[in-house]
Amino acid sequence: MPEDLAIRIEDLSITYKVNLEAKRTLKNAVMRASLRQEARTRTVEAVKHMTLDIPHGSVLGIVGSNGAGKSTLMRCIAGILSPTEGRVIVNGKISTLLALGVGFNPALSGRDNIILGGLASGLTKEEIENKTAEITEFAALPEGFIDLPVRTYSSGMYGRLSFSVAVNMTPDILLLDEALSAGDAAFKEKSFERMRKLCEEARTILIVSHALATVTDLCDTAIWMHKGQMLAKGKPEQVVDDYLKFLNVGSLPSNLEDM
Ligand SMILES: Nc1ncnc2c1ncn2[C@@H]1O[C@H](COP(=O)(O)OP(=O)(O)OP(=O)(O)O)[C@@H](O)[C@H]1O
Numbered sequence: 001m002p003e004d005l006a007i008r009i010e011d012l013s014i015t016y017k018v019n020l021e022a023k024r025t026l027k028n029a030v031m032r033a034s035l036r037q038e039a040r041t042r043t044v045e046a047v048k049h050m051t052l053d054i055p056h057g058s059v060l061g062i063v064g065s066n067g068a069g070k071s072t073l074m075r076c077i078a079g080i081l082s083p084t085e086g087r088v089i090v091n092g093k094i095s096t097l098l099a100l101g102v103g104f105n106p107a108l109s110g111r112d113n114i115i116l117g118g119l120a121s122g123l124t125k126e127e128i129e130n131k132t133a134e135i136t137e138f139a140a141l142p143e144g145f146i147d148l149p150v151r152t153y154s155s156g157m158y159g160r161l162s163f164s165v166a167v168n169m170t171p172d173i174l175l176l177d178e179a180l181s182a183g184d185a186a187f188k189e190k191s192f193e194r195m196r197k198l199c200e201e202a203r204t205i206l207i208v209s210h211a212l213a214t215v216t217d218l219c220d221t222a223i224w225m226h227k228g229q230m231l232a233k234g235k236p237e238q239v240v241d242d243y244l245k246f247l248n249v250g251s252l253p254s255n256l257e258d259m
């Protein structure tokens with residue numbers, strides 16, 4: 001793929017298969033086999049034939065209703081989910097902060113999770129030690145919490161620490177799914193400032209957010225996803241405007257109706 005691209009998404013489709021059986025027991029399986037029944041499954045086409053090139057240094061906002069496929073797309077770019085069809089090519093080191101999917105190990109302390117995260121990002125022991133100081137300082141958890149198991153954290157504390165880890169791993173590509181929604185007002189402001197700084201450093205950043213002002217403020221391009229498809233791509237103001245009209249009126253813009 002061309003050198004100036006960070007991510008290339010080619011005709012990507014992702015389908016989930018959901019098993020509707022109450023329990024996946026041997027008894028159920030034998031009963032089904034004896035009755036010659038198929039396992040009852042439902043498929044959800046979360047992403048449908050999506051094609052998109054994301055150049056290095058772009059800050060891309062992704063908007064769309066609940067269930068539109070945004071998180072699924074992010075998980076696929078992060079390599080947590082594999083495509084059902086098509087492919088995703090990534091050029092650079094990725095750091096992720098996803099609402100679902102990989103997170104911290106709840107039984108380990110915040111400090112140990114930072115070390116694990118660092119090792120996973122391929123940092124040396126020395127680099128990790130330096131980063132740990134930066135990360136704990138930025139997260140500013142209440143006294144002593146950094147050495148307690150993450151399962152004892154409040155969701156805001158969890159969010160603070162995961163945001164600090166994600167932005168401090170100096171990735172080439174940063175994936176943020178609803179990352180700015182964690183934390184209280186003070187932390188929100190601080191994390192927004194950090195995001196702005198990262199955006200200026202010409203990193204490639206993908207931001208999924210329902211806070212549309214964040215998208216128009218930080219991003220240089222936006223896409224609107226709807227039922228697994230990319231309905232619009234362009235200037236964030238324009239895309240957000242189209243999406244808001246859709247939310248208010250409940251119908252698709254006339255030029256997009258045949259999608
Ligand atoms: N693990 C899963 N197994 C089965 N179906 C799933 C799974 N994760 C998501 N889905 C389905 O895939 C579709 C897309 O979900 P996704 O989480 O990507 O949406 P989203 O755009 O991130 O929504 P939100 O704004 O609510 O976060 C939905 O219909 C959802 O029910």
Ligand SMILES: [Mg+2]
Pocket residue numbers: 070071072099177
């Ligand atoms: Mg989501």
